[in-house]
Amino acid sequence: MGLKNDLLLRAANGQPTERTPVWLMRQAGRILPEYRAIRARLSGFKELVETPVLAAEVTLQPVDILDVDAAIIFSDILVVPEAMGLPYEMIEQKGPWFERTIKSASDVEQLKVSSPEEDLNYVLEAIRITKRELNNRVPLIGFAGAPWTIFCYMVEGQGSKTFSKARKMLVTEPELSHRLLEKITESTIKYLIAQISSGVDLVQIFDSWAGILGPKQYSEFGMKYVKLICDQIENVPVTVFSKGAYYARKELALLNCETIGMDWNMDISETRSIVGPNKTLQGNLDPCILYGDFASIKLETEEMLSRFKGGRHIANLGHGVYADIKPDKVKCFIDTVKEFN
Amino acid sequence: MGLKNDLLLRAANGQPTERTPVWLMRQAGRILPEYRAIRARLSGFKELVETPVLAAEVTLQPVDILDVDAAIIFSDILVVPEAMGLPYEMIEQKGPWFERTIKSASDVEQLKVSSPEEDLNYVLEAIRITKRELNNRVPLIGFAGAPWTIFCYMVEGQGSKTFSKARKMLVTEPELSHRLLEKITESTIKYLIAQISSGVDLVQIFDSWAGILGPKQYSEFGMKYVKLICDQIENVPVTVFSKGAYYARKELALLNCETIGMDWNMDISETRSIVGPNKTLQGNLDPCILYGDFASIKLETEEMLSRFKGGRHIANLGHGVYADIKPDKVKCFIDTVKEFN
Numbered sequence: 001m002g003l004k005n006d007l008l009l010r011a012a013n014g015q016p017t018e019r020t021p022v023w024l025m026r027q028a029g030r031i032l033p034e035y036r037a038i039r040a041r042l043s044g045f046k047e048l049v050e051t052p053v054l055a056a057e058v059t060l061q062p063v064d065i066l067d068v069d070a071a072i073i074f075s076d077i078l079v080v081p082e083a084m085g086l087p088y089e090m091i092e093q094k095g096p097w098f099e100r101t102i103k104s105a106s107d108v109e110q111l112k113v114s115s116p117e118e119d120l121n122y123v124l125e126a127i128r129i130t131k132r133e134l135n136n137r138v139p140l141i142g143f144a145g146a147p148w149t150i151f152c153y154m155v156e157g158q159g160s161k162t163f164s165k166a167r168k169m170l171v172t173e174p175e176l177s178h179r180l181l182e183k184i185t186e187s188t189i190k191y192l193i194a195q196i197s198s199g200v201d202l203v204q205i206f207d208s209w210a211g212i213l214g215p216k217q218y219s220e221f222g223m224k225y226v227k228l229i230c231d232q233i234e235n236v237p238v239t240v241f242s243k244g245a246y247y248a249r250k251e252l253a254l255l256n257c258e259t260i261g262m263d264w265n266m267d268i269s270e271t272r273s274i275v276g277p278n279k280t281l282q283g284n285l286d287p288c289i290l291y292g293d294f295a296s297i298k299l300e301t302e303e304m305l306s307r308f309k310g311g312r313h314i315a316n317l318g319h320g321v322y323a324d325i326k327p328d329k330v331k332c333f334i335d336t337v338k339e340f341n
Numbered sequence: 342m343g344l345k346n347d348l349l350l351r352a353a354n355g356q357p358t359e360r361t362p363v364w365l366m367r368q369a370g371r372i373l374p375e376y377r378a379i380r381a382r383l384s385g386f387k388e389l390v391e392t393p394v395l396a397a398e399v400t401l402q403p404v405d406i407l408d409v410d411a412a413i414i415f416s417d418i419l420v421v422p423e424a425m426g427l428p429y430e431m432i433e434q435k436g437p438w439f440e441r442t443i444k445s446a447s448d449v450e451q452l453k454v455s456s457p458e459e460d461l462n463y464v465l466e467a468i469r470i471t472k473r474e475l476n477n478r479v480p481l482i483g484f485a486g487a488p489w490t491i492f493c494y495m496v497e498g499q500g501s502k503t504f505s506k507a508r509k510m511l512v513t514e515p516e517l518s519h520r521l522l523e524k525i526t527e528s529t530i531k532y533l534i535a536q537i538s539s540g541v542d543l544v545q546i547f548d549s550w551a552g553i554l555g556p557k558q559y560s561e562f563g564m565k566y567v568k569l570i571c572d573q574i575e576n577v578p579v580t581v582f583s584k585g586a587y588y589a590r591k592e593l594a595l596l597n598c599e600t601i602g603m604d605w606n607m608d609i610s611e612t613r614s615i616v617g618p619n620k621t622l623q624g625n626l627d628p629c630i631l632y633g634d635f636a637s638i639k640l641e642t643e644e645m646l647s648r649f650k651g652g653r654h655i656a657n658l659g660h661g662v663y664a665d666i667k668p669d670k671v672k673c674f675i676d677t678v679k680e681f682n
Contacts, residue, residue: 164629214606214627214659215606247608
């Protein structure tokens with residue numbers, strides 16, 4: 001029953017490891033031709049997300065092909081708003097799109113707190129299949145979007161440069177905003193607990209749009225709900241990745257979580273000194289470095305590792321890997337981490 | 342010949358002022374019905390930018406209607422890449438779009454260093470008309486995009502969530518990237534000097550995409566060229582706004598510029614302590630605050646002003662004003678600054 005490679009979990013829990021564990025955000029999918037071959041047979045991204053046996057298959061690919069120290073379930077943060085009553089589409093070359101968005105109190109009332117077993121069983125099933133197929137080789141990571149990031153999509157209906165509609169609601173309707181965030185939070189807690197029951201070994205909360213809020217607003221509308229989630233998760237380590245929220249690192253350090261994600265803008269030693277020694281830091285190579293040649297990838301990766309040295313660390317990029325990065329470049333990053341001393 | 346209201350210039354130069362001066366990024370255009378009335382008569386945004394008498398008219402509107410302490414010439418940072426040989430279109434609801442982009446060394450060779458008198462005379466003419474019409478009531482601000490931000494558009498051809506094409510070029514073709522940045526820099530210096538000769542009283546450099554580069558890359562590919570520009574500007578104060586580049590504040594403080602722009606994520610007292618007392622700080626109210634009611638706008642504005650108190654300050658938003666903000670809310674912000682003691 002024990003994991004053959006439990007480096008990630010030990011690093012997350014602050015236990016000694018022989019070397020730094022490594023995985024990549026967005027490793028499941030995108031970069032591998034093996035992924036694209038499966039994807040090409042299907043009607044679209046959502047069919048893959050919603051077909052457990054295929055979602056499990058692409059989840060395993062990076063473990064088999066790239067030899068990373070963890071799998072992350074292939075899914076999307078937008079399954080939660082959909083389960084709550086707002087269906088989305090993933091439009092090629094454009095990104096997510098919601099036909100209906102949240103505009104009023106009655107829109108919020110009509111949303112339901114989703115039941116993972118009923119509404120998101122396809123993800124739980126994909127987790128169960130993946131766990132079986134992984135056969136304890138490496139840990140499986142589950143994830144969800146942070147409430148503020150989900151709120152953004154629910155109000156905007158798509159990506160945005162300014163997210164000014166979502167931020168307007170925080171200013172003009174703070175109470176309604178909190179009601180919506182509470183509903184998302186409740187759905188997310190249930191969903192993550194169900195993922196854990198289904199077998200994931202660690203969960204990560206992605207607050208992709210944290211950085212568009214100022215410090216005070218992020219504390220009130222973002223961090224508050226991330227904290228509620230962290231306080232409800234038991235039995236597995238939790239990672240929080242609040243992209244861009246450099247000003248919130250002190251508050252992040254107070255969360256009931258084991259690991260804090262770092263984007264590539266954050267200075268490593270500064271972050272360590274803000275956060276203190278009792279959290280694992282995850283990150284933070286600039287994904288664009290993987291466009292470079294092998295020598296420079298090796299050099300930059302080693303430089304990053306040196307800066308993290310002496311503290312708790314999980315090697316990763318500072319953001320999801322870009323779709324046009326070549327797998328052998330990713331492999332070079334992974335191998336450099338594994339060979340580093 | 343002296344300005345009736347020179348608060349902005351005195352604040353920029355660190356001289357005593359009776360009160361904090363105030364203006365808004367993107368005040369020329371967008372929010373005013375008087376602007377939309379003019380815009381509605383025209384084929385599009387570019388016709389307005391390229392028709393000096395109309396560009397001057399919308400530049401004056403916020404001075405007449407909102408009573409701000411400065412005018413900023415109505416134009417766009419993308420006039421420079423166009424003048425260098427890459428025409429752009431401004432697509433309604435979508436943003437800028439370039440038919441041709443920079444992909445190779447020969448693309449860079451074919452770009453010319455633009456001559457402002459030949460290629461951008463419509464801006465210079467708009468400046469001359471505006472200066473005449475302003476009749477020394479308030480200073481006129483000129484501006485240009487920073488080389489890195491212009492580089493982004495030249496390589497991507499449009500906005501982007503990741504700007505990974507532009508950032509890829511920095512990694513795979515650093516020398517070519519520098520050649521392109523040098524050409525943009527040379528064009529920008531000439532352009533800003535021509536704006537000054539035509540009458541602007543202060544220039545601002547907008548590095549809108551600074552924050553997508555990590556500290557090392559921004560230092561090498563961003564700041565380096567901003568510094569070259571600052572070192573060539575004489576006779577008027579310079580403002581540098583590197584949006585999102587919180588990690589670069591120490592370097593910004595070393596520039597030959599008078600004022601540093603702050604986005605709404607940056608902590609005011611932290612920024613002051615990083616930058617030291619010898620620069621003016623400009624900003625930094627979250628533009629979304631102007632969606633709130635009058636009482637909260639007043640409260641938040643006063644809180645911001647209190648935090649800046651005791652140091653050199655020009656009041657502004659932390660980003661351009663959003664198009665759907667109501668003019669009376671903007672007026673409330675402006676009046677609050679003027680009445681603050």
